[in-house]
Amino acid sequence: MRPQLGWDEGFEEASRRVAASTLEVARRRGLVDIGYTTVDTPVGTLFVASTGRGLVRLAFPEEPFEHVLEELADTLSPRVLEDPKRTDAARRQLEAYFEGRVHRFRTALDWSLTPPGFSRRVLEATAVIPFGSVSTYGDVAKRAGSPRAARAAGNALHDNPIPIVVPCHRVVPTGGGVGKYGGQEWRKEFLLDLEGALAQP
Amino acid sequence: MRLPPFQRLLDEHRTDVYRFLVAAVGRQDADDCFQETFLSALRAYPRLRDESNLRGWLFTIATRKTLDHWRGERRRPIPVERLPERAAPEPPDGDPGLWSAVGTLPPMQRAAVIHRYVLDLSYAEIADALGISEDAARANAYEGRRKLRSMQEVNA
Numbered sequence A: 001m002r003p004q005l006g007w008d009e010g011f012e013e014a015s016r017r018v019a020a021s022t023l024e025v026a027r028r029r030g031l032v033d034i035g036y037t038t039v040d041t042p043v044g045t046l047f048v049a050s051t052g053r054g055l056v057r058l059a060f061p062e063e064p065f066e067h068v069l070e071e072l073a074d075t076l077s078p079r080v081l082e083d084p085k086r087t088d089a090a091r092r093q094l095e096a097y098f099e100g101r102v103h104r105f106r107t108a109l110d111w112s113l114t115p116p117g118f119s120r121r122v123l124e125a126t127a128v129i130p131f132g133s134v135s136t137y138g139d140v141a142k143r144a145g146s147p148r149a150a151r152a153a154g155n156a157l158h159d160n161p162i163p164i165v166v167p168c169h170r171v172v173p174t175g176g177g178v179g180k181y182g183g184q185e186w187r188k189e190f191l192l193d194l195e196g197a198l199a200q201p
Numbered sequence B: 001m002r003l004p005p006f007q008r009l010l011d012e013h014r015t016d017v018y019r020f021l022v023a024a025v026g027r028q029d030a031d032d033c034f035q036e037t038f039l040s041a042l043r044a045y046p047r048l049r050d051e052s053n054l055r056g057w058l059f060t061i062a063t064r065k066t067l068d069h070w071r072g073e074r075r076r077p078i079p080v081e082r083l084p085e086r087a088a089p090e091p092p093d094g095d096p097g098l099w100s101a102v103g104t105l106p107p108m109q110r111a112a113v114i115h116r117y118v119l120d121l122s123y124a125e126i127a128d129a130l131g132i133s134e135d136a137a138r139a140n141a142y143e144g145r146r147k148l149r150s151m152q153e154v155n156a
Helices: A011-028 A065-075 A088-098 A118-127 A137-143 A150-158 A185-194 B006-025 B027-047 B054-075 B080-085 B096-102 B107-118 B123-130 B134-155
Strands: A034-041 A044-050 A055-059 A080-082
Touching: A011 B006, A011 B027, A034 A065, A034 A088, A044 A065, A044 A088, A055 A065, A065 A080, A065 B006, A080 B006, A118 A137, A118 A150, A137 A150, B006 B027, B006 B054, B006 B107, B027 B054, B054 B107, B054 B123, B096 B107, B096 B134, B107 B123, B107 B134, B123 B134
Parallel strands: A034 A080
Antiparallel strands: A034 A044, A044 A055
């Protein structure tokens, strides 16, 4: 006995539809700890993840999204689901930023991926550097409480889990040039140019 | 121990779980059972201690939901006009008589038959999903199949 089931078609689609409505209920019941989506921008397709507290992670395409998802599942919670609604606010602000309509991100941030300490203070100091201006590694180190830790500040910025929104691209070397960037230097240049912060030749 | 992001479980097993539920409770109730299955799974997921057989774990939850569903169906007064729909997953090319016959099997046999003959699971996988021994899985599938065959002979 093997039932002849010619009804396989439609299961994929039907289950996708039910999964989408299940996601709505899950979010309402607080069962989605991390929601993520991708956003197309001039610097590539970005991975964006938010918790109930705010934007927690942004990644450039060089980092395989599967790895980023695993990192989030390991360090924060395995209840990670694709959820464009959870990330809606961040996505819209990013789009507006790249269109030049937004100069300041107003989305809430979740710092969970950076434990409190020097690194966190460096990123917090960086978060307040205004659109269109730049700071130096030494300066953010100083504002993070360790004036001579410019190199350590550079490392903290390299590990910034929320680039662009926490604008580590606005931190440049004292000696000139745009300096290093975790998300490739051409992007740093692109972002500074977008903000009109590149020194005119 | 590292649990994968829940989205991966959903992507990998969503369609099979849904197929099982349609076979087990019919199209009409499959959506509800699917939702309950994944909400329960999501609730329990962070506390899960064994990541070796996530598929089996999901099917265990799904099977439990179908057992709950059948029990509820028996308790609930069922309007007569709904009866023929029960457990008939509206298979366009399938045999509707066979499906209503599956619906009359005791829950464990019903689940074992669906796991074995619709989802093509091994007895080891069925044992995992139903939380019974491999021998019991084989016995339930065998017994269910025997009953179906005799019912079909009666109807033929």
